[in-house]
Amino acid sequence: MRFTKGILFATALTLFFFQAFSQNWKVKQILLQSRWAKDVDPNHTLEAYPRPQMKRKAWTNLNGLWDYAITVQTSILPSNFDGKILVPYPLESALSGVQKGLKPEQNLWYRRIINRPKLKTGEKVLLHFGAVDWQATVFVNGKEAGNHTGGYTAFSFDITPFLNRENNEIVVKVYDPTDKGIGPHGKQVLNPANIYYTPSSGIWQTVWLETVPAVHISGLTSTPDVDQGVLKVVTNMAGTDENYSVRITAFSEGKKISSVNGKAGAQVSLEIPHAHLWFPDDPFLYDLSVELLKGNKVVDKVQSYFGMRKVAIQKDEKGFNRIFLNNKYVYNLGVLDQGFWPDGLYSAPTDEAMEFDIKAIKEMGFNTIRKHIKIEPVRWYYYADKLGMMVWQDMVNPNQSLPAGAKDEFEKEAKEALDQLHNYPSITTWVLFNERWGAYDQERLTKWMKDYDPSRIVNGHSGELLYVNDKLRSPSKQPYINSDLTDVHSYPDPRNPLQLPSKSMVLGEFGGVGVPVPGHQWDDLQGWGYVQVTPDQLERRYREMTNQLKTLEVQGLSGSIYTQPFDVEGEENGLMTYDREIIKIPMARLREINGTIIKSNDAVAKSVAVKDIDLHDTDERYAEFLKDFDNGKRDSVFLRRLILISLRQKDTVRTKELSSAYINSRNSLYTLENLRFISxxxxxxxxxxxxLFKNNAEKVNAIFGPNAAARKIKDIIQREEIDPFLKNNMIPHWDEIQNKVKSKYGDFGEAYIIGRRLFYYWTVSKEWDKFGEYYVLYYKSQLKNNEFHINNISWDVFEHVSDKDVLAFAAEVMKYDIEQFDSTDPYAFDTYANILYKLGRKEEALKLERSALELADDKKVYLEAISKMEKGIPTWKTDN
Structure with a gap:
C-alpha cells in the first residue's frame, strides 16, 4: 500500500498544530470516573518506561494525540480523519476522547507524524506496541512495516529502512471483531451484560520508539533455581549470526554480588550466593545487568531485575499436597482481579492508578491476585514483583464457539503470553481455561503448558466444576487431568474441590456478594451480584466465609480467590467501588479478618486513600433527599438516585416531577447514558x-439506535392498552383499543395495534378470516417496517385462508420478500409457489417450486409438492 506525497505533506502540519489539538481534547462524559482521570494529560501520557525487565536509555514515548478514523473494512487509508484520539486509551473509553464502538465489519485507523531519532552509524529504530486489540498492520511512510494478531501481547518492528530524516508518517490499521472473530477476547463482548464488559478496541498500551545498535539484545529469559542457588539466563540477540558473548552481573542493593560470562543464545548459570528469597512479605529483588560483547567490546547493554523464588506442590507434615513457596507452605489468599477501569476500560488512567490496585489489594490483607482472563501491561507485573503479590495468570479465553482458526490463534497467543511474562517472579501459577469457556484438548494443553514452563504450577481447569447455591452446574467426566491443582468455583459460599493424588486443592472463585454504593455506580439501573446484601450485612457475611475457609484449610485447601476486589461495570460485588473511592468493609477490619488466614507484614505502607462505606446511606434517606431537591439540588447523580428511589417507593407523583427536572436540567440530553436512563x-x-421520544425521534434514534423511539412508544402502548387484557385471559376490546390509541398516537399508534391484532388472530385466537383481513391491513402500510417473519406468517395465510384477494396480496408480499431478503431460501420459494398454486396459477407455481428444489439440501418435501401440483392435487389441508 502506498500513500501520496500530498497526504504526507498535509499530515506533517499536525506537528505544528499539536498543542492546539491537545487543548481541544477532553474526557468524554460518563456517569462514573476515577480520581486519576483528572491527571491524564495528552502532552504527558503514561510516560513511565514501558518495559522494566529490559531497559535502555534511548527511547521515545509516542503516547498522546493521534489522528483516527473509522472506515468500512474494505477501505484503504482514509483521505480525511474523524478527529483526534488519545493513545493508548481504547476507542470505546472515555479517556480516548472518542468513546465510540467498533463494528466487526469496520477498521480503525491511527496516524501520527514523528521525527527520526538521531542515529549513530549502524543504529536501528524499533517501533514498539505494548498491545493492540486485535489485528494491527503498521505502515511507515506508506510502506507496510509489519503486522501482528493478538490483542494482549507486545510486538515491535524495525522501521529504520522506511524512515526519512523528518516528517515520518506512522499509520496503524486495526481490525477488532471482538467476540465475533477468531481471537481470544476475554470478557469483552459487543453487547455486554452481567459478567461481560465493554470492548477495548485498538491501541491500549504504550507505543514507543527505541534506538538500538545494529547487533543488539532482543530478549532475555531468566529462571531462578532456588535449590541450586543460581539464576539461569538466556540472552537472545538480533542483527547477526556471528558468535557474540554476554556478561551477566547481579547486584544486591547496589552492590555487585556475582557475574558470569557465556555465549549469546545459550543458557548460562549465574550464582546467587546466600540468596535473599522473594516472598510476598519480603519481596526482595536483585538488579541485573546484561552486556552483549564482541571480543572485549560492549556493543549493547540492558538493565533488568529478578527475584529468587520457587513454587511447587509439596506435602505438608499432615500429608496434604500444598502450594509451597521457596519450600514453605504459603496459603494463597487472593482476589479475582478483572483489570477494568470506568474511564479507561482496559487501560489504567495513569501509572499511579495501576500501582494503586495492587497496593489496595495488599492492604486489604491478600497475598495473591488471580489476574482474570486479561494480560496486563508489563509494568503491572513489575509492581506485583515490587510490592509482593503472588499472581495466578489466566490465559485469555478463545471465542467460546471455537470457529475455524480459533484454536490455532489461542495457542499462538498463549505461547506469546508465556514468553512475555516468564521473567516476572510474582507469577506463580498459569491458569489455562476458566470454567471451560472455549475449552478444548485440556489434557494436551495442560501438559504442554507444564512442559513449556516447569518453573511454575499449572491450573489447567479453573472452575471445571462450578457450583452455584450448592448446585453443580458443570459436571465433568475427567476433571483436572494433568493439572497441578484441583480447582472448584462455588458461589456464594466456599467449598473444597476434589482431593486427587499429587494435586493441591484450591477454591478458584467464590463470594460475589453484591453491595451497590449510590453515587459510585457504573450502571445505577441494574447492579449485579451472585447474592445481594445491605451494606451493614457484608462484613458479617465476609467474616462467615473466612471462617469457612479456615475449616476448609484444615481439610487440605491451599488457596482461595474471592470475587472480587473492585466492582466492574454492572457487577457490584467488589470489596471496593469501580472508581476505587469507597471500600465496603473498612480497611482495618478487612485486613484483620484476612489476618485469621495469613499473617501479613504489618509494615505494608498504609498509603491507599479510600473512604469507608456509609452504612446508613440507604433508601431511608428519601425524605432527606426530597428536601434537598426542593431546596434546588439538581446534579445528575443525585437526581438519578432520587428518581430510582421514588420508583421503588411507588411515589408516582414525585417520580413524574423528578423525571421532568432531570430532563429539563441536562445541558447535553442526547447522550447514550441519558437516553438509556430516561428510557x-x-x-x-x-x-x-x-x-421526548415522540417529538424527537430522529435525535433519539441517532444516539440510542435505529427505531429506539418507536420501540419505547410501542412498549408503553402494549403495557397500558393490551397487557391488562392478556394477563387476565380476557379477549381484548380491539376496536376500542384501536380508536383510543389512534387518538393518542396517530397513524403510528394505529399501525402498531393493527400489527398486534394480526399477531393475536394468528397465534392466540386463530380466527383465520380476521387473520387474513389484518394481514392485508398490516402489510399495506408496514411491509418495509415488518416485525414478523414474512415467510412464516405468509405460509399460514396459504394454509388457512381461502379468500382469493388475500391470497393474491400474500403472493405480492412473498415476491417482495424473495427480492429483498430471501433470494436463496428454498422455504420462501416454496411458500410463494404454494400461494400461487392455491390461486390456480399452476405453471408459475411449478416454476417457483422447481427453484426451491434446486436450492434445497433435503429435496423430499419439494418433490412431493411438485408431484401434487403436476397432478392437480391440493397442497394444502382440506376437509377431505
Missing part, C-alpha cells in the same frame, strides 16, 4: 420522557 424511567404515557 428506563419512562414507563407510562403520562411520564415526561414519552414526550
Amino acid at each position: 428506563v424511567i419512562t414507563q407510562k404515557s403520562t411520564d415526561p420522557g414519552l414526550v
